[in-house]
Amino acid sequence: MPVQYYIFLSIALFCIGVMGVLMRRNAIIIFMCIELMLNAVNLLMVAFSKMWADAGKVDAGSAQLFVFFIMVVAAAEVAVGLAIITMVYRNTHSVDINILNRLKN
Amino acid sequence: MVLSFVALVSALGVVLSKNPVTSVLCLIVTFFTIAGHYVMLNAQFLAVVHIIVYAGAIMVLFLYVMMLMNLNAELEPQKRNWLKYAGAISGGALLVVLVAALRDASMPALGTESTEIGLIGNLGKLLFKQYVVPFEVSSILFLSAMVGAVVIGKKD
Secondary structure, rough: OEEEHHHHHHHHHHHHHHHHHHHOOOOHHHHHHHHHHHHHHHHHHHHHHHHHHHHOOOOOOOOHHHHHHHHHHHHHHHHHHHHHHHHHHHHHHHEOOOOOHHOOO | EEEEEEEEEEEEHHHOOOOHHHHHHHHHHHHHHHHHHHOOOOOHHHHHHHHHHHHHHHHHHHHHEEEEEEEOOOOOOOOOHHHHHHHHHHHHHHHHHHHHOOOOOOOOOOOOOOOOOOOHHHHHHHHHOOOOHHHHHHHHHHHHHHHHHHHHHHHO
């Protein structure tokens, strides 16, 4: 199976995530679409790790460790982001991001 | 092939479903299919960690927050429809540009023989020899994220 197959799959997942961020107004769903984009990148990196290992390079595991660190950062981001969303919901009783334009003026 | 198709369909389900709980469930299905891809790409440790972290922890957190807010009754306002079309068109344009740019790239085919790289022993040696400083930095990041979440979520 060519590695291009995985590249196109990752591109498709990433673009679905971008579309979700642009289309939806619900803050939690936007957050989930960001997770989807991160996972598309992770999938691409694992595919390149496999390609690198097939080529006989020694440190092909570095890509998988990068994926591991991306997961760590994503988990930390989810913790803080969901706390922020909960606080916003407590203050405005909505998670619609159109309400959150107070920084504008 | 089937796995990728399921991944794409459920990723579309995340974006297009009206009910937020449905999109959380679709996202869990997407994560499981991505974990299946990891197994096929000889990244067994990452597949297990992916399922534990995402499907086990992060999505449960999402569901918990969603149940806490009781968002089921609330529908998104549908008044600005052109904004949705603009988002869909720009996402599709990004897809077209990336696919057109990478269509003619020549890449080697992935071998079918399994490699030992994704096993936990090799990754652990690499993590604690070469990447030990980023590992410690990520632990500090986790600590600060935990403190930050508690401080933000505290009722003041």
